[in-house]
Structures are given as structure tokens and as C-alpha cells.
Amino acid sequence: PAPSDAPARMAAPVNAAALIRGMFHPPGSQPQPGMGAFPPDWMASTFMQAAVRRVTTPQALADNSLRYGEPLGDGQLRRVLATRLQSLGLHAEPGQIITTVGATHALDIVSRTLLKPGDSVMVEEPGWAVEFARLDAMGMRILPVPRGPAGPDLAVMARYCEAHAPKLFVSVSVLHNPTGHSLSPASAHRVLQLAQQHGFYVVEDDTYGHIAPEHATRMSVLDGLQRTFYVSGFAKILAPNWRVGYVVAPTDWVDRLLDTKLLTTLTTPSLLERALAHCIEQGQLLRHAERIRARLDEARSRSVKLAQAAGCRFVSEPAGLFGWVDTGVDTEALAQRMLDEGYLIAPGSLFHAARAPSTLMRINFATTQDAAFWKVFRRLAVR
Known part of the structure; x- marks a missing residue:
């Protein structure tokens, strides 16, 4: 075909991978409603750079760059995480914690x-498209x-x-993606009863725990890590x-999980893990999360x-x-129209295992405060 100066038309996300690609290559410079993370300026801080400088002295850099880190992960970070988990009511030893990418x-x-x-694996629906x-x-x-x-x-x-005798149930107990729901104690108790009765395990994804309300119910806490695996990380907040x-596991499963980690990534970068440990230990992460929560409350309103x-x-x-909204129109068709205007949205079909209109x-909520987006939305959401 003859070359053209016209830019190639981006395709609206039709699956999880396409949505992720859109996150890395947004269609415009304006805030993107379909993004799954906080805007970069929300997470900006000075304490992270200071923590990196602290762990990259010439001697520390040599010690930590020229050999692999600990298989389980940096020992200081795992000790700090064990202390932090205690504040949630989750009692785990550092040896039950495995750091991950x-x-x-x-x-x-x-x-x-x-x-x-x-x-067979049970998953929540609607749920995380990537899972x-x-x-x-x-x-x-x-x-x-x-x-x-x-x-x-x-x-x-x-x-x-x-x-079907499922082997696993994957759950976002707190601030579920995409609905924002949080698990009730009664429901959590019944899920754990089913797990014990039928022999399946529960993996609890607490990705949004940093912005969760106090005393939120977590199955790992109620279960004491008997049939539960607790998963979290710091990409969303920091x-x-x-x-x-990281993953926190029942003691009997640690060695098997560690073998899988070693076969997939060997070890994880200890310098960044050590810097993160410093941020948590000094209370900087906690204060940072409190600022994010306060800003998010205003944005949500x-x-x-x-x-x-x-x-x-x-x-x-x-x-x-996240907000889970009914637009009254087919959002997959709307997604392409919005993308042509420079906005990436996340249509509801992506959050169901069997995609349907x-x-x-x-x-x-952090990226939909712009009235300009909603003006375009009203124009294109033709019923």
C-alpha cells in the first residue's frame, strides 16, 4: 500500500493484554479513565530516592550487585513485612514470605x-481481566x-x-476490582468452611490493601494461613x-513455591527490596498511603x-x-469511539470470563475528574 502521513488508528481493548498495552501506550496526554493505577504525579515522593541512595553506597552496591540475592527475598524486607502484617492481624514468620516481581x-x-x-479454578465475576x-x-x-x-x-x-472439585479460589477480598466491594466476615467464614470441606485453597489478592478501610475482613487472617495464600505488592501505591x-504461604507450601520462583526468575532484585524495607520501617509508606487515601476520597466525590x-x-x-457503572450503551462499541477521541476506557466485557456485550x-476515580472527558462521553454514548 502507498505510504500515508495519517496516523494509524488505535484499536479499542478487546482483551486483557490489549488493555495493558493501552496502559503503556495511552492514546492521549489527558488522564485515562480505563487505567488501573494511580496517576504518576499522585505517587511522586522524595523519600523513595533517599531510600535508594541509602542502599547504593559503593560498598552496598558492590555487595548486592555482584551476586544473587536471597532465594526467599531480602531478609530485612521480609522481617519488616512480617511486622506490618501483624498490624493487619496476619501472623506470619519471615520464612513464610517470598518476594516476587x-x-x-x-x-x-x-x-x-x-x-x-x-x-478447575473458581474466580470472581466480574473480576480482574488479567487473571x-x-x-x-x-x-x-x-x-x-x-x-x-x-x-x-x-x-x-x-x-x-x-x-468440578476445584483446586483453587482466587479472590480480591478488599476493595474488589472492579466493583469496590469488600468481603463481609460472614461470607469469609463460609468460604473458608467450603475450602476445608472440599479441599480447595484460597489465594487472596490484597493489592488494594494500602487504601483499604481499617478492620477490613481478610480470609488469610481468619484462616491463619491454613488453606489461604496472601498476595500483595507495592506497584499500585508506591x-x-x-x-x-510478595506471597505469604502456609509453612508446608513454602519450599514448593520457592522452587517455582527459582525456576521462573531465580531471585529478585535485593537493592530495591532493601530500599522498600527502609521506606516501610521509617513509616514513610504509611504516611504516603494516608495522603493517597485522602486525595482519592476527594477525587471519588x-x-x-x-x-x-x-x-x-x-x-x-x-x-x-474503581467505580462500576452502567452506561446504558454497549461499552465495547463505545470504547472504539472514545479511543478515536483520545480516551482509553475499560468496557465491562473485559471483566467477565466469557466475554459478552x-x-x-x-x-x-483518580482519572475521571476531568469534565472534558464526560463531555466527550455524553456526545458519543448514543443510546
Whole structure:
């Protein structure tokens, strides 16, 4: 074909990988409603640079750059994490903590260790599109469990247990993505009863725990890490490119998880882990998270008013970073129209295991405070 000066037309996200590519290559310079993270200026700080300088003295740089780190992860970070988890009520020894290349890597390690192709895995629906895609690529049988305000549909879980003997249940207990729901104590207790009765394990993704309300219910705390694996990280709240995450495991599973980590990544970068340990130990991460929460509360209030004024209806109570809204139009078709105007949105079909047309859309409260976006939305959301 003849060369053209016209820019290539970007395609709207139709799967998890496409949405992630859109995050790395946004269609415009304006805030992007479909993003899954805080804007970079929200996370900017000076204490992270100071922590890096602290751990990169000439001697420390030589000691930590010329040999592999500890297989489990930096010992100081694991000790600091164990202390931090105590404040959540989760009692774990440093030897039960394995650092990873972000929380996604932690989820991958658990899946690769516990599962084999063809195994059944229960996932929340709507849920994290990347988790659906990752499990599907590994050859797992995905069993979607409807997620409500209090937690997963327990009747559906019980039927799956009887019919398919699932090996694992993946859950975002606190500030669920995309609905913002948090698990109730009663629902958490019943899920753990089912796990004990039917022999499956629970992996609890607490990615949004840094902005969670106090005393939020976590299954790992109630279970005492008997049939639960706790996963979290710091990309969402502090340093996306440091790629530091971790998994806390039942003692009997630590060696097997560690083998999987060594076979996939060998060890993780100890310099950044040591710098992160300093940020946590000095209370800087806690103060940073408090500032983020306060700013997010204000942003959420503004975004909700703008969304409702644009004709959207919230299908779940606004909470956390994300809003789950009904637009009244097919959001997959809307996604392409919005992308042509420079806005990346996250259509509802991406958050279901079996993609189907949907009028729902996930919005990021931190990036939907701009009235200009909602003006374009109203113009293009033709019913």
C-alpha cells in the first residue's frame, strides 16, 4: 500500500493484554479513565530516592550487585513485612514470605505450584481481566462465581465444589476490582468452611490493601494461613517500576513455591527490596498511603457527581479506586469511539470470563475528574 502521513488508528481493548498495552501506550496526554493505577504525579515522593541512595553506597552496591540475592527475598524486607502484617492481624514468620516481581508474579507462582493444566479454578465475576487471561493461557478450567456486595455467591461455589472439585479460589477480598466491594466476615467464614470441606485453597489478592478501610475482613487472617495464600505488592501505591510483590504461604507450601520462583526468575532484585524495607520501617509508606487515601476520597466525590450527571448509574457503592457503572450503551462499541477521541476506557466485557456485550464500564476515580472527558462521553454514548 502507498505510504500515508495519517496516523494509524488505535484499536479499542478487546482483551486483557490489549488493555495493558493501552496502559503503556495511552492514546492521549489527558488522564485515562480505563487505567488501573494511580496517576504518576499522585505517587511522586522524595523519600523513595533517599531510600535508594541509602542502599547504593559503593560498598552496598558492590555487595548486592555482584551476586544473587536471597532465594526467599531480602531478609530485612521480609522481617519488616512480617511486622506490618501483624498490624493487619496476619501472623506470619519471615520464612513464610517470598518476594516476587510484583503481585501478578506472586499469583502466577501460586497457580503454577498448586495447579496443572485442566484443573478447575473458581474466580470472581466480574473480576480482574488479567487473571482470567492468565489462567486460561495456563490451560485451567475457569469457573466464574458471581461477586456481590458481601462476597462471592456461596450457593454457586457449593455447586462447583460438588460438580468440578476445584483446586483453587482466587479472590480480591478488599476493595474488589472492579466493583469496590469488600468481603463481609460472614461470607469469609463460609468460604473458608467450603475450602476445608472440599479441599480447595484460597489465594487472596490484597493489592488494594494500602487504601483499604481499617478492620477490613481478610480470609488469610481468619484462616491463619491454613488453606489461604496472601498476595500483595507495592506497584499500585508506591513504585510501579520497582516491581516488588510478595506471597505469604502456609509453612508446608513454602519450599514448593520457592522452587517455582527459582525456576521462573531465580531471585529478585535485593537493592530495591532493601530500599522498600527502609521506606516501610521509617513509616514513610504509611504516611504516603494516608495522603493517597485522602486525595482519592476527594477525587471519588467529584467523579461520582460527574458520572451521574453524564447519565451513568453506579451498580455498586463507590469505594476504593474503581467505580462500576452502567452506561446504558454497549461499552465495547463505545470504547472504539472514545479511543478515536483520545480516551482509553475499560468496557465491562473485559471483566467477565466469557466475554459478552455489556453496558457496564469500570472507571478510575483518580482519572475521571476531568469534565472534558464526560463531555466527550455524553456526545458519543448514543443510546
